[in-house]
Amino acid sequence: MIDRRSFIAGAALVALVPSLLWWQSSNTSKGTSPGMSRYNVDHLGSIVTEYLYIGNPQALDMLCNYALQRDGNGLYAATWIDYVAARCGECADVRAARGRLAAFVGDRTGMRREFAAALAAARDDAERQRIRTIIERSRQ
Amino acid sequence: MTTRRKWTLGTILVAALMIAIFAAGECGSYVHMESTAFLRVYNDRSRSVWHIIFDPLVTDWNAYQARELSYLVDCLDARFIYLCARLGFAHFYSLSAMVIILLCVWLQQYFMERDFRALPPWLCSALSLAFVASPACRNFGFFRSSKPLTTLAATALCFGAWHLFVRRDGKTREYGAWALLGAALFLGPLADRQGAFLSSCFAGMCGVTLAAAAFRPVRDFFRIGDEAMRKLRLAALVSGAAVLFAALYNLHIGPAIIRALNGYDPSFEYQNIGGKGVFNFSDGGLFLLDNLGFFFGRIYGLAAFCGGLLLVVLWLVFWVGRVRKEPRRLPAAMLTFGCLAAMLLCANLMTFRHHLMLRDDVIHGTYFLPMLAVLVFLAALTAESAGSRLIDRLLAGMLLLSLAATTVEPWLSRPGIGDHQIIFKETSPLVRRAMNDPSFDANSALLPYSSLKLVQHFRANFAPEK
Numbered sequence: 001m002i003d004r005r006s007f008i009a010g011a012a013l014v015a016l017v018p019s020l021l022w023w024q025s026s027n028t029s030k031g032t033s034p035g036m037s038r039y040n041v042d043h044l045g046s047i048v049t050e051y052l053y054i055g056n057p058q059a060l061d062m063l064c065n066y067a068l069q070r071d072g073n074g075l076y077a078a079t080w081i082d083y084v085a086a087r088c089g090e091c092a093d094v095r096a097a098r099g100r101l102a103a104f105v106g107d108r109t110g111m112r113r114e115f116a117a118a119l120a121a122a123r124d125d126a127e128r129q130r131i132r133t134i135i136e137r138s139r140q
Numbered sequence: 141m142t143t144r145r146k147w148t149l150g151t152i153l154v155a156a157l158m159i160a161i162f163a164a165g166e167c168g169s170y171v172h173m174e175s176t177a178f179l180r181v182y183n184d185r186s187r188s189v190w191h192i193i194f195d196p197l198v199t200d201w202n203a204y205q206a207r208e209l210s211y212l213v214d215c216l217d218a219r220f221i222y223l224c225a226r227l228g229f230a231h232f233y234s235l236s237a238m239v240i241i242l243l244c245v246w247l248q249q250y251f252m253e254r255d256f257r258a259l260p261p262w263l264c265s266a267l268s269l270a271f272v273a274s275p276a277c278r279n280f281g282f283f284r285s286s287k288p289l290t291t292l293a294a295t296a297l298c299f300g301a302w303h304l305f306v307r308r309d310g311k312t313r314e315y316g317a318w319a320l321l322g323a324a325l326f327l328g329p330l331a332d333r334q335g336a337f338l339s340s341c342f343a344g345m346c347g348v349t350l351a352a353a354a355f356r357p358v359r360d361f362f363r364i365g366d367e368a369m370r371k372l373r374l375a376a377l378v379s380g381a382a383v384l385f386a387a388l389y390n391l392h393i394g395p396a397i398i399r400a401l402n403g404y405d406p407s408f409e410y411q412n413i414g415g416k417g418v419f420n421f422s423d424g425g426l427f428l429l430d431n432l433g434f435f436f437g438r439i440y441g442l443a444a445f446c447g448g449l450l451l452v453v454l455w456l457v458f459w460v461g462r463v464r465k466e467p468r469r470l471p472a473a474m475l476t477f478g479c480l481a482a483m484l485l486c487a488n489l490m491t492f493r494h495h496l497m498l499r500d501d502v503i504h505g506t507y508f509l510p511m512l513a514v515l516v517f518l519a520a521l522t523a524e525s526a527g528s529r530l531i532d533r534l535l536a537g538m539l540l541l542s543l544a545a546t547t548v549e550p551w552l553s554r555p556g557i558g559d560h561q562i563i564f565k566e567t568s569p570l571v572r573r574a575m576n577d578p579s580f581d582a583n584s585a586l587l588p589y590s591s592l593k594l595v596q597h598f599r600a601n602f603a604p605e606k
Contacts, residue, residue, distance in 0.1 A: 003354040006373065010351030013380050017344040020387040021337075026414060027391065031407035037198045039177035045589030046173055046564075053563040053588075066589055075583040076592060083586055 057093035092121040147261035155245040169281040170568035176590035182218035204406030206390040209330035210286035230575035240288040251299035270539040273546040286332035287506040293328030298517035329386030341482040343379035417492030424488030438545035
């Protein structure tokens with residue numbers, strides 16, 4: 001009437017499958033990998049340029065971190081600063097980024113002028129404070 | 141050559157032509173935001189292929205998923221792209237995606253010609269061509285081969301198993317079909333987590349069928365002979381071994397190789413879904429029904445969701461009626477709804493883990509591709525079981541509508557600002573130009589950061605000498 005071996009084999013398989021799936025998906029090991037790779041960093045840099053592309057001038061500060069501090073690529077930073085300026089005007093973030101670019105090429109006068117213009121262009125105290133932080137950090 | 145064979149060969153040829161046309165329409169395709177890094181990773185001359193593919197830190201952003209087989213295929217794709225760029229023909233096509241989609245069509249047609257003889261050949265063609273024309277299939281840009289490979293495994297598994305169990309009398313030894321089934325069950329999990337889920341579902345279904353068929357009245361009613369029982373036991377054994385191997389590979393073998401080659405243990409955080417994802421019906425249901433409605437009706441948004449829901453209800457009504465009229469059709473009905481339930485569970489887990497796949501610009505993409513392969517099989521199975529000209533024509537009409545929509549879609553839609561790849565799509569021609577022309581000034585070309593790094597990497601290591 002009942003093929004016991006087939007029944008036991010079938011039932012065992014039915015029990016095995018969810019157990020294995022559960023066993024795998026509940027592994028909580030965080031591993032020992034050395035954190036982010038340089039590709040992860042470049043990927044984040046691309047997300048930053050994506051923000052710039054849709055017109056978010058605040059992302060310019062991070063772009064300067066990548067292009068100026070990491071790669072020393074002033075031309076790349078300048079190109080994106082001009083692009084954002086064309087879209088958003090010479091706002092506080094654009095002036096702050098221009099100040100960082102001036103500092104990068106060793107133009108101290110230009111840097112001071114741009115940073116002053118950035119603070120003057122800030123719309124409110126919160127933005128002024130944010131720009132001041134960018135300036136302080138880039139001077140260090 | 142029979143008329144049926146002519147339809148089969150014609151469909152494969154037309155599918156190849158469609159793939160070529162779609163690829164040509166992409167004009168060299170675009171470099172995906174993540175592929176900018178993957179192309180550099182897989183073309184790293186300082187490391188061996190094995191060191192690269194067993195390094196999830198760089199191949200999967202430290203989200204270990206035990207899909208090293210797909211990284212191997214990605215590596216071949218990436219090296220082909222650099223080779224072409226070196227020869228002055230920079231592009232971002234995934235050669236493997238094109239080949240795999242064509243292989244899927246070949247498998248569909250091969251098995252439909254043999255095992256779905258009640259289906260008119262034009263319906264078999266419409267199913268395969270609608271599959272090729274769907275946006276999930278029609279993405280030939282280099283990204284990851286994991287989903288196309290799983291799609292191939294899903295196609296082999298569905299049609300191969302049907303071939304073995306339903307249409308054969310057991311007099312011939314089906315070594316080829318068994319090899320296909322075994323390869324799909326063992327290699328699918330190494331291609332993607334969806335592949336592991338697919339093998340697990342198959343093993344579960346084998347287990348349920350074997351347990352049910354252990355009862356003599358069940359065997360007598362459904363006319364399951366000794367030969368079929370032997371096959372069922374073998375399929376249960378193979379699938380059980382495959383899921384056990386997949387789990388051991390994921391938890392022990394893969395991490396041991398990674399440790400030996402790259403000196404670290406991978407993180408399981410991405411895989412650690414827990415139990416909550418199983419009940420994520422709102423997102424999983426939205427993903428599945430939206431794609432069902434979209435595939436059969438080429439409708440979007442709420443209309444697609446409602447269309448998908450209506451389709452499932454109609455499917456249910458059809459099978460209930462069919463089983464009441466002919467109770468021996470019950471296994472086919474249970475197979476259909478078992479597959480749909482498995483797809484829903486898979487969608488629940490996927491959307492729980494990666495909620496971004498519900499974005500408008502992602503939802504109809506490659507995440508759905510393996511499920512689409514199963515859907516093609518289920519549609520063929522339903523039409524075969526219906527044996528009704530009206531249903532055949534209705535299905536073919538929907539598929540042709542879907543095909544027709546494919547030809548006008550490019551004129552109706554353009555990537556909008558909501559498309560998270562828009563900057564990469566718009567700047568890819570510049571990246572290709574920068575790779576082809578060493579004198580092109582990439583620094584002032586407004587490229588995304590990682591695209592610029594890609595150009596610099598190619599120029600530093602692979603650019604042809606002037």
